[in-house]
Amino acid sequence: MKHLISTRELTTDNAIAILDTAIDMVDVRSRDVKKLPTLRGKTVANVFFEDSTRTRLSFEAAALALSADVTTFTSQGSSVSKGESLKDTLQTLEAMGADFIVLRHSHSGVAATVANNGWVDAHIINAGDGTHEHPTQALLDAFTMRSRLRGDAARGMDLAGVSVVIVGDVLHSRVARSNALLLRTLGANVTLAAPRTLLPREIDGWGATIVSTLDEAIEMQPDVVITLRVQKERMTSGFFPSESEFSEIWGMNDSRLRRLPSTSIVMHPGPMNRGLEISGSVADSPQSTVTEQVANGVALRMAVLYTLMGDSR
Amino acid sequence: MTILIRGAAVLGGKTADILIDGDTIREVGSTTPAADRVIDAHGLIALPGLVDLHSHLREPGGEGAETILSGSRAAAAGGFTAVHAMANTNPVADTAELVELVAERGRHAGFVQVRPIGAVTRDLAGEQLADIGGMAHSAVAVTVFSDDGRCVGDSLLMRRALEYVATFGGVIAQHAQDPQLTIDAVVNEGNVSSELGLRGWPSVAEESIIARDVLLAEYVSARLHICHVSTAGSVDVIRWAKKRGISVTAEVTPHHLLLTDERALAYDPVYKVNPPLRKADDVEELRRAVADGTIDIVATDHAPHASSTKDCTWHDASFGMVGLESALSVVQHTLVDAGHIGWADVARIMSVTPAEIGRVDGYASPLTVGSPANITLVDPATSEIWSASRLHGGSTNSPYVGMTLPGRVMSTIFRGTETVIDGALVAPELLRNE
Secondary structure (H helix, E strand, O other), rough: OEEEEEEHHHOOHHHHHHHHHHHHHHHHHOOOOOOOOOOOOEEEEEEEOOOOOOHHHHHHHHHHOOOOEEEEEEEHHHHOHHHHHHHHHHHHHHHHHOEEEEEEEOOOOHHHHHOOOOOOOEEEEEEEEEOEOOOOHHHHHHHHHHHHEEEEEHHOOOOOOOEEEEEOOOOOOOHHHHHHHHHHOOOEEEEEEEHHHOOOOOOOOHHHEEEEHHHHHOOOOOOOEEEOOHHHHHHHHHOOOOOHHHHHOOOOOHHHHHOOOOEEEEOOOOOOOOOOEEOHHHOOOOOOOOHHHHHHHHHHHHHHHHHHHOOOO | OOEEEEEEOOOOOEEEEEEEEOEEEEEEEOOOOOOOOEEOOOOOOOEEEEEEEEOOOOOOOOOOOHHHHHHHHHHHHOOOEEEEOOOOOOOOOOHHHHHHOOOOEEEEEEEEOEEEOOOOOOHHOOEEEEOOOHHHHOOOOOOEEEEOOOOOOOOOHHHHHHHHHOOOOEEEEOOOOOHHOOOOEEOOOOOHOOOOOOEOOOHHHHHHHHHHHHHHHHHOOEEEEEEEOOOOOHHHHHHHHHHOOOOEEEEEEEHHOOOOOHHHOOOOHHHOOOOOOOOHHHHHHHHHHHHHHOEEEOOOOOOOHHHHHHHOOOOOOOOOOOOOOOOHHHHHHHHOOOOOOOHHHHHHHHHHHHHHHHHOOOOOOOOOOOOEEOOOEEEEEHHHHHHHHOOOOOOOOOOOOOOOEEEEEEEEEEEEEEEEOOOEOOOHHHOOOO
């Protein structure tokens, strides 16, 4: 595996190997010396055409923990949004010595295009492309689920039999897309809960069950509920009538949390709209994994860099 | 100058010799008189020169992608002797001066007859009518009007346009795409758009406009042509309209007869086209619709783009693919070899009927004595891997490169002048009309 573009391309064995490597990276990060020399002399370029401080910092921390040099390129200007300039920008960064390009872009497919077209030789890691995928988020979510649900026995295990509900704006969510595909690969059962306006019209390939409301999904007593961020621009463009109605039907709140098994967990990729897709008290409850996800994100991204390093095909 | 075509299967049927005298077919039969030049056509099929109702020649304004000369050469290489040039140039072909300029440059190039299509609305803005009467009454007597690339979306404007164009005996070629339902849409809506996270272009956005427009055409007694039909549902609507006696004709592109939306799965922009590639069921239904006459013609929607707008991300890429050189091969592959139609039907859907819709003279009685000598000789028995060397226009955005396709145009004769000889285009300077 030279690039990480989509969770679709991960086999079960690939995915489990990355999750297991992440366990080792968590161990590294708990030591006195929190660094490995693996990427010494290598350069990781964080190329963010869309603002995301959290993801960028997470990748930076991961690269530094593997002793890589880190360069950062951020731009939201329209002058670099054209394809030719993108190609030029990436070739320039590579010419400066980037071995890994961590790429975030507001348009779906950009990471795949960069990896497929031979514009650059560097490893490409998709750090989120439009409404397509965000594979490292899905991997860190799977890692978090596996740690919580399997505990010390997690190493080597998949997520067979785990039931996961993904609720909210599935249509526009790269997190939902990457998660649904990866969870399926790992053997979990995925249920999507959303209004029809926020679901893709056809998703035969996802192997997911679809329900209308979060209450229906709660009745299924899932092990995991993943709440998705509702983007501000969706709130005013007719996908649902009001924030209060959305929150009423698809928001994760205390009453719904109480109806879940006490062992179930509630996840959110962040940043949260407290009070909309998730209530503040649920976000802060012991069943919430929100901060754990952030912590695991660094270890998981270290595992991805480490894995790609070992394979240049 | 006389040319004798010896031993061609006329419209895929009986073998005959065809004698051309000047720009006219003088004899068709078994006599073999002497001629200034003899073309041995044994094993080849003789078709009438092909007529494309839908090409983008890009000139003026888009010469980096195609010129009238380069597009004419691509057309001749594909067996065409007449092409209709779409109006979405820069400036837009919305005045008599512009359409006369386009036709004159086509005449000067000399490879095919270039028939300009006039814009329906000024500057394609969808607000006020273009100079339709002026273009209809110009020296080139425009009969086809289209805002192609954009839909005439406003219902009242479409009604007025149908009525006004009908006043001059013309036809509106509608690009059926509900603008609101397709905001930012870049790929067929379905499993593929779900997987790719790209904004979907729903089939209903095409079908609902066609349904509206056939009813408007019926209501105001106007003629309507539907560009690039791409969905099975559209076929149903058109079938219903024809049964009802509405004056509607329809075209399908070669690419919609062959390719499906799954081609987009690797985000390769060569497959980005509008309307988008659809599903296998749509492709099958489009083929059946050509066979049963619901779809009248095949038109290329030849849409050249410079590499800078195709060697980029899916989002940034332009819509469109070149298709003039490959059209006949794709039609042979998807319709003839697949058993849907015969070669006489190919002549009908790629020459006689498009000429009739566009009111192009000289194509009504193909390969008959006294007709203009517009003839294409095709070798149906060859089959080869398509490469960019088969392309002769200004751009190379062909989705067929690397695919194996049958058939090859060996000879194209435009008004008695050979534009393709032994499968090779003649040099531009040999044809240029000063």
